[in-house]
Amino acid sequence: MTEETAAPDAMVRLAVLVSRSEALVVASMLEDHGIPVCIGGSAHASVSVNSLALCGHGLWVPRVAHLLASELLIEVLNDEEWAFSYGLRRAVLRFLGLWAGLNVAVILPFVLGAEVPAIALSEIPLALLGVPANPQGRGDYNLHPDALPS
Incomplete structure (x- = not known):
């Protein structure tokens, strides 16, 4: 089944994030733009590596909003502006x-x-x-292919 023939109300995984805080912030930004977001693993503590073992904090959006959500993330999370703290x-x-x-x-x-x-x-x-430590790193984003710069 291709993306075009899939049900339009199906959910697509947009991102898998390490930090619970980052997942909540990204979800809040998307919801502010009218995109409903389901946060998987939101009960996992972000200071524990167990959240990674449990597949991190997944963000799921409706398939019809995947392109818009990807464009918003590209605009906000520009690789040139991101740096390790x-x-x-x-x-x-x-x-x-x-x-x-x-x-x-x-x-x-x-x-x-x-x-x-x-x-x-x-x-x-x-x-x-x-000693608990916060694994800091960039999450995995599954962006829509049409939103990626060429």
Whole structure:
């Protein structure tokens, strides 16, 4: 079944986004332009990698509005204007530095007093895996082929 012969009220996946916040903002923008949007996975937390494992936050629009929605996204999400935010990276690195410093400050006196084996210090890097982080990246957009610049 081609796109032209499909039911006009069928839904098309417009995007799969990493961040719940981005999904809500994009959906709000589209709804403001009169395009109904269904947000899949909106209950997933955006600070957890589990949202990616559960297929991210999908935005679905009616097939008849796919071209208009694609044109709006191209206008707003121009690749030349998008850049990675290094402010978040600096904040996470500061937090991890503080967290590691506190761990060393608490454990080091026990290690120096020979009350805790030095191997306990090797667990600190492994404990970093439990620190939640926001995976920042650009989502996957399934834009209408007629909206793409040639």
